[in-house]
Amino acid sequence: MQAQVLASQAGFQLTTDAFAAQYLVGPQTVRKRLSRHGSYFGIKPLRLPNGRLLWPADSIKALIEESQQ
Numbered sequence: 001m002q003a004q005v006l007a008s009q010a011g012f013q014l015t016t017d018a019f020a021a022q023y024l025v026g027p028q029t030v031r032k033r034l035s036r037h038g039s040y041f042g043i044k045p046l047r048l049p050n051g052r053l054l055w056p057a058d059s060i061k062a063l064i065e066e067s068q069q
Contacts, residue, residue, distance in 0.1 A: 018055075043055065
């Protein structure tokens with residue numbers, strides 16, 4: 001429970017399903033990329049003690065800014 005509170009305060013609020021929906025891909029695509037490369041195009045999730053992943057809520061903004069540079 002404490003890990004989830006700390007994660008939400010740090011901006012990690014999206015489940016893998018919600019994160020995938022933002023990028024218009026399937027959740028398994030995100031998991032596969034994370035497994036093979038250690039991140040989803042440079043975005044790393046927070047792994048909770050129960051094994052679930054939480055992704056940063058502002059990740060799409062950061063990815064757009066990075067691609068414009």
